[in-house]
Amino acid sequence: QQPVQSPQAVILREGEDAVINCSSSKALYSVHWYRQKHGEAPVFLMILLKGGEQKGHDKISASFNEKKQQSSLYLTASQLSYSGTYFCGTEMGGGSNYKLTFGKGTLLTVNP
Amino acid sequence: EAGVTQSPTHLIKTRGQQATLRCSPISGHTSVYWYQQALGLGLQFLLWYDEGEERNRGNFPPRFSGRQFPNYSSELNVNALELEDSALYLCASSLSIGSNQPQHFGDGTRLSIL
Numbered sequence: 001q002q003p004v005q006s007p008q009a010v011i012l013r014e015g016e017d018a019v020i021n022c023s024s025s026k027a028l029y030s031v032h033w034y035r036q037k038h039g040e041a042p043v044f045l046m047i048l049l050k051g052g053e054q055k056g057h058d059k060i061s062a063s064f065n066e067k068k069q070q071s072s073l074y075l076t077a078s079q080l081s082y083s084g085t086y087f088c089g090t091e092m093g094g095g096s097n098y099k100l101t102f103g104k105g106t107l108l109t110v111n112p
Numbered sequence: 113e114a115g116v117t118q119s120p121t122h123l124i125k126t127r128g129q130q131a132t133l134r135c136s137p138i139s140g141h142t143s144v145y146w147y148q149q150a151l152g153l154g155l156q157f158l159l160w161y162d163e164g165e166e167r168n169r170g171n172f173p174p175r176f177s178g179r180q181f182p183n184y185s186s187e188l189n190v191n192a193l194e195l196e197d198s199a200l201y202l203c204a205s206s207l208s209i210g211s212n213q214p215q216h217f218g219d220g221t222r223l224s225i226l
Contacts, residue, residue: 002154032214041116041202041217042155049212087154089215098209099168102147102155 001026003090005103012078012110020106022088023070031064031071032089032100035082042087045073075108083110114139116218118203124224125193133188133221137205143167144186145206145215146178150199158201161186162209190223198225 003024010018022031030049034042048064048071059076071090075082085107089100117136125131137144146158157170161180169176175191184205190197200222204215 030212034217041219044214044216047212047214089155099157099160099170100145100215101157104152104154 001092002101003088003103005086005088005106007106008104009107010109012108014080014110014112015077016110018075018078018108020073020075020086020088020108021070022072022090022103023068024090024092026069026092028064028066028069028071028090028092030091031062032091033062033071033073034087034089034102035084036087036105037084045086078108078110080110080112083108116203116205116216118201118218118221120221121219122222122224124226126226127193127195129193131190131193131197131223133190133201133203133223135186135188135203135205135218137184137186137203138216141205141207141216142184143206143209143213144180144184145204146186146188147202147204148172148199149202149220150196155202159188167209193225195225198223 006021033045036042050066062073064071085105087102087105089102119134143162147155160168178188180186200220202220204217206213206215
């Protein structure tokens with residue numbers, strides 16, 4: 001089941017904040033976040049495991065609410081380099097069934 | 113450290129032909145994943161190989177197949193190509209299986225079907 005990302009697109013001015021949400025209809029074991037710039041490979045940002053911990057990476061942080069089956073990515077004081085498409089990848093089970101199911105992505109544009 | 117490398121960068125085929133895409137993982141990584149990225153659909157999981165074995169596959173027809181070699185590099189084969197197979201095919205590798213292992217992606221192979 002593909003997770004639903006919202007919003008589909010967001011435009012910011014440099015220095016503004018943004019939140020990207022990722023929701024699943026099924027219970028999640030982990031959530032992975034990636035950023036892909038146009039014409040480039042997706043780049044790993046962070047992994048959140050069930051347990052509700054919040055992670056941070058520079059001015060980008062994320063939370064995972066396993067009860068609500070959703071994760072949110074927070075971008076603070078956005079920089080031009082934050083522009084790109086953000087994907088969440090969700091895992092519903094480990095072992096031999098391990099796989100990531102990615103959302104359709106959120107296009108983030110940061111303008112000067 | 114060299115990243116994930118994929119070849120060729122671009123591949124143009126016609127309907128009914130067969131395509132072979134190649135991937136070399138990061139040194140020390142044993143798991144290789146294949147994804148299809150078609151416009152507007154995000155990344156669709158195709159296949160997962162680990163230690164030479166196919167561990168899981170996504171909802172794709174059997175004409176999508178692959179293998180992993182003893183050096184952990186991998187091939188994706190697509191037979192009887194159809195127009196809708198046109199997409200960017202991404203390969204990723206990880207250190208091992210497990211929820212806490214990030215996947216590192218290559219730049220992809222752009223497959224165009226005429």
